[in-house]
Amino acid sequence: MTFDFEGQTAVVTGGAQGIGLAVAQVLSGAGAKVALWDRDADLVAEVARSMDGCEGFGADVADWDSVSEAMAATENALGAVSICVNSAGIAGSNSPLADYDVAEFQRIVNVNLMGTFHVNRAVVPGMRKAGYGRIVNIASIAGKEGNPNASAYSSSKAGVIGLTKSLGKELADMDIAVNCVTPAAARTRIFDQMSQEHIDYMLSKIPRGRFLELPEAAQMIGFLCSRENSFTTGAAFDLSGGRATY
Template sequence: MSYPDVTALVTGGASGIGAAVATRLRAEGVRVVTADLAPGADEKLDVTDPEAVDALVAALGPVGILVHSAGIVGPSKRVAELGFEEWRTTFRVNVDGTFLMCRAVVPGMVRAGWGRIVTMASIAAKDGNPAQSAYSASKAAVVGFTKSLGKELATTGVLVNAVAPAAVETPMNAHTDPAVLARSQSLTPMGRFGKPEEIAELVAWLCSARVSFSTGAVYDASGGRASY
């Protein structure tokens, strides 16, 4: 694959999909900085903190690639049982975090005339998982935001795309309701969960210079589950 001499910032990079993406990009010779609240990342970052996000991007200098993988599943509860703060927390991390990270890196990418942004959506954004309304709705918001930003930047050299995985074997899903995971697996024609490395392959391609005529798109990685 082809990558210019740029810095890649990968949020949620301490584990799961983010860590797999960082490993994959580094294998291509890309300078990668991982950011996460969990131990093990290069930088500690709360993606819901505007000042912290802006400060990190400023300290790194020009960021040519952003892979925003930080996110939470949130509570697996029926709507009538879901607390407002639980709803808001899911949106703060998944939606506000996406907005803040993109807002911070876009000006530098536009000035450089080149950039790649990959956001992490979910098959839940399309299907709407029962008992996961906060997660499903927040990931649908990520899809809408990505499509809007992709169109906004379409003539700048900055491409913005989303990846929508089905359930993946990651620490983020360690505390997900087993019934929710079982339902997801039953709906997947391949009959298994995805692996972080499989998602990372798609993300790495979207970050490369080989992608030149795709922006504002959503790429499924669902083992055949996606139907539209």
């Protein structure tokens, strides 16, 4: 699938690796100027140097001040933002809810849900002013179906779905589309945070019998970022390999 993002500026959080990087490569390859935001400032700067039209910015999405600073720096360097892909997220540890560390649960919610809120909050005013924008939040199939021993991750991603639906309705009177994707697991560095037992569980639930490939995710997200996606908003698009039951 080919896209045309000439003249547009995109923010991609978690852009130094994984789905975020794969999406950034699609956007950049189709002409967009791309701001990669990542908590690992050194890595994101290195990655940005390897891609045409990209700039890297250190940003902790869990921290509103950090997000605000990254937004101001992005607009100063690349211009008004019309595309946002919110891919930054963490899996956290695996444990039954009754034993789940309270601080760990809060940390996961702060990154995955509050981080999504912060980033959406930062980009929406400019999109409203322009009357145009595309936002894609990366949720998870765990947010729809719930994974055992991953209550923090599952509930934080369910929150991302709800936030997306709410914001999509708020902006539906403009040419601003707000959607999310609910992928099954892809083999990225996020697996380093999970037990092998949990990884095996996730694979066992995917009817296709394999994990998601990053280019597969990037192509769907690329469409959701495009002008051609002019009607759908407030929706959750599955990338679950047949796992999703609704």
